[in-house]
Amino acid sequence: MSTLMSGARMLAECLAREGVDCMFGYPGGVTLPFYDVLYDHQIRHILVRHEENAAFAAEGYARATGKVGVCCATSGPGATNLTTGLVDAMMDSIPIVAITGQVTSKLIGSDAFQEADTFGITRPCTKHNYLVKRLEDLPQAIHEAFYVASTGRPGPVLVDITKDVLQAQGHYVPVTSIHLPGYKVFTEGHTGQIRRAAQLIQESERPLVYAGGGIIAADASEELREFVRLTDTPVVNTLMGLGSMPTEHPNFISMPGMHGSYAANMAMTGADLLIALGVRFDDRVTGRLAAFAPHAKIIHVDIDPAEVGKNRNPDVPIVGDVKRVLSKLNKILVETPAEAPPGNNETRAAARRGWWHQIREWKAAHPYDTSTSESEIKPQHLMAEIDRLSGGQAIVTSDVGQHQMWAAQLIRFNEPRLWINSGGLGSMGFGLPSAIGAQMARPEKLVFSISGDGGFQMAIPELATVANQGLPIKIIVMNNGYLGMVRQWQTLFYNDRLSSVELSCFPDAEKLAGAYGFKGRTISKPWELAAALKEAVDEPGPYLLNVKVTPFECVYPMVPAGSAINEMVLGPPQPVAVPAD
Amino acid sequence: MQQVISLILENKPGALMRVTGLLSQRGYNIESLTVARTLDPELSRMTIVVDVDSLQRAQVIKQMNKLINVLQANDLSEVPAVVRELVLLRIRTTQESRTAVLKEAEIFGGRVVDSSSEGFAIEVTGAPEKLGEFVDVMSAYGEVDVTRSGALAIALDSKKLRLQPPVPTVGQPHAQPAQK
Known part of the structure; x- marks a missing residue:
């Protein structure tokens, strides 16, 4: 069987054959031929607002399902923007395939417009990567990429494809086997x-x-x-x-x-x-x-x-x-x-x-601290309420930092693939885009995206994607006005000298969500918490809930860096008497 | 300590970069690295000498083996092997010491590849430590300029190259281009 078609269409055919039903990406000059194919292709393309978030969303999709997540970016800045997501997937062993466009093969090395050495840059960011400069190599590279990404220890694989390959016409001969003589997968165990x-x-x-x-x-x-x-x-x-x-x-x-x-x-x-x-x-x-x-x-x-x-x-x-x-x-x-x-x-x-x-x-x-306050919302209280609504069944995504640790401590996960966070790399701004991927993959699931006020502001552009796709994600901002985990270390180990950690400006959540056409609200009192969360969950569409919590709470227990894990600090240090004058 | 690694890798674009990148990424210092094609033109053999903590040696080999383009990575520090290096040395010497220089070169099994009124170019092969001594000795006779090839090594026992078999691709190819 052989059909005459463009490289761009071959790419789409190979993706479809790998079972790709949706992918996350951002188009650009050299990927135009591929986007022209996607215009009326069965694969659903989710337009994100930044390429890094395309990779994070692909990760969210993969983490929620176990299937390979797919993201796509153009050459140069598009590809370099993907790298954080690739390393994130590498660190957490998440199977994703990234497709990037590259300048026409004749222009490679000439510092052409939007040229970057994607193949070189992403070598240490991926389990394996490819640069495809000949049409006949394309189908093989795509299927190998999926195979490598999803077998053995999973990880990200990138395929960089030059524009001339996407444009070229050729006979598509479906690949029937993959031969990677040096790729060893150990499965059985001795x-x-x-x-x-x-x-x-x-x-x-x-x-x-x-x-x-x-x-x-x-x-x-x-x-x-x-x-x-x-x-x-x-x-x-x-x-x-x-x-x-x-x-x-x-x-x-x-x-x-x-x-x-x-x-x-x-x-x-x-x-x-x-x-x-x-x-x-x-x-x-x-x-x-x-x-x-x-x-x-x-x-x-x-x-x-x-x-x-x-x-x-x-x-x-x-x-x-x-x-x-x-x-x-x-x-x-x-x-x-x-x-x-x-x-x-x-x-x-x-x-x-x-x-x-x-x-x-x-x-x-020494159970986890679940204390509440009558005047303020403690972060632990917020997590406990989310836990109550989830009942161990909801998908919860997070960034990195204090909110991540409290969520991990206090929210129940009674199934695999519910807890989606940036573990190894610790990327801020991961929670919202990964929630987009997870909700796309599992539309029936209740999805909470939990971020701090720092990480959320790194992901704000994706509110547009959420609104565009009408994804009913419950976006919870644990807002303590600080980069909380960095502040915690400054408090504990740098004499409380709080350097560049105060986030004194945060947008009005109701207006912000409203600007994107969905509901949002800010709360700061503990008696508002349960009802506000319920309102968010009951809302059929997306909801942005900005929860102002106690600013100076620290995550405990804590094993200070360099200590043994049984040498935990279980609670805040006792106040030291300051001598008068 | 110095670890001698022999690699067989697929002769594919970027394969060398993957190996050197891995070494620098994991903090292993490269002492020397040589690479050339094998009898099979699709494969290359690489000899790498890295300076690595002895506890890390197994880890270096495992990381190398994870590279998809690497077909085999062997730690030659642990098996019977021959390690050789080539040095090309140019020496400017006085008329008086020419004979002495030639005698010394002979002791090290050197071969004069160029001779002029100003001095010689000499090639020597041998164990890397021996070549160090040769360079030291020659330096006593005049100004020297040295190029070394880096270590080349071969195991004395052959180890069978174990290749992974092909696997079938998943999914069914679409008979017709899929469209909405």
Whole structure:
């Protein structure tokens, strides 16, 4: 089968074949041929207002569904604007494919109008990238891009296509196979190692599951729950793994790390066995690495061999797809009776009961702060109210900073793919565009986009996209008038010298939303909160709710940089008496 | 410590950039890097010497192996291997020391590739440390100018190149261009 068509149409055909139903982008000079094809193509193109947000929206789409998200930008500034989103997807292992236009191949290297070395610039921002200068290479590159993005450890792949390729006419011969001889995907996991893992699990007295984004990427929540059912192991979820274990599950403790819970950090420190599943021992989780989980043997399961042993040498390394590894492990655990491991089983059973008792004590001793105030809205109060409306079912997106940490601490996620945040890169302005992608992908879902007043102002242009598409996103601004997390560090570590963190100007939310044709409101009193949130949720269209919260609240617990994770600061420092004069 | 890595990579645009970019991105210092085609013109072999903490050595290899254009990455510091380098040295020397210079070059197995009244150009191959000594010795006789090739290495035991098989593409090609 071969049909004569333009490169631009071939591109659209390849995308459609990969199952792309919608993409996010911004047109420009060199992508004109492609946009001409999109004019009457089945693929829905969502016009964003800045290319960075096209990448973030593609990420939101991918994070909400597991499918590859697609974004598109023109050459030069269009492509360079994508880079933050590409790195964001790289850091969080999110499968996206970015299509960029490039100047005509003859002009490459001549400093042509809107020329940038996209291929060079995006090399470290992507899992792999392509520069297509010949029409015959185009279909292969597109299908390879989707394959690389979505297999193994997922990630962003960029395909840069010159304008002459998009314009050229050629016979479209559908690609039937992909051959990447150097691309190794490890899926199965070494059976011997999995057996060793099972043995360690049965012998351990204080086991703990440390599960992360890999569980969500591998769609392994069910296998994780089965593992927990078989072993009654307590579970912590990293920021990226939230939702992989339902928050309400009795074995779920909470999130560990810099702003993790007391119980989770103490459990990490006290465990004699860490079952690390799809995690990368990130510095925000481990604190001072040398003091991390000092008593624990480590079983580390990850699909990326480079993550295994990168930060902490495991006792049992297992390179494989965590879904397959867990189902093999569960099978072994079912087949091997619990009495099988050597040693005194009664002592072990007693130790396990003691471990659970200890964890419950930790949980009870220092739960997350959920205090409220009668005069002001505390940020924790805001998150608790959003949680109440969500009931563990809504999609919640966030930027980076204080609001992100409070949301992660206090909002329940009873399914995977509900919590969408910029974890590794920590990009401000991520919440709103990623909510656009998520809502496009899952129109039936209630979507909250939570941002601080800083991050929201980075994403304001996308209010137009929200309005254009009529997306019923509930845009919540946790407005404390500051770049809260930076202010928190200045307060705690820089003698409260608040340098360039005060955001003294914020637009009137009602007028701002009104200018885009939807409803908005500002509230500042705790008694207004529940009703205002309800109004927002009940509104059939978008809603912008600007919530003025206590300005000087800090996120606790907090593990200061360089400390061990059991050395948490649990609350604000006691006021120091200032000598008179 | 110095780690000698031998890579086989696809001869594709940008492949070299991916390797060097990875090294600088991860903070590994490149001591030397050589690259040329293999018997198969679609592949290149690269020898890289990096200065890296010994605990990081496995990590460097794993990161290299993740590059899609890299077909094989071997740590030659761990297996029997030969490491050689070429140096081209130009020396200006006095009439009196010409004989001595030639004698010294001979000791290092050097070959004179150009001779003039002002001095010589000499090529020597050998283990990189040996070449350092050669340059030091020559410097005692006069002003020298040196070009070194960087290390070339080959493992003494062959390791089979394991290539991934092709995979079928997903989805069905549209019989007709899809339109609304």
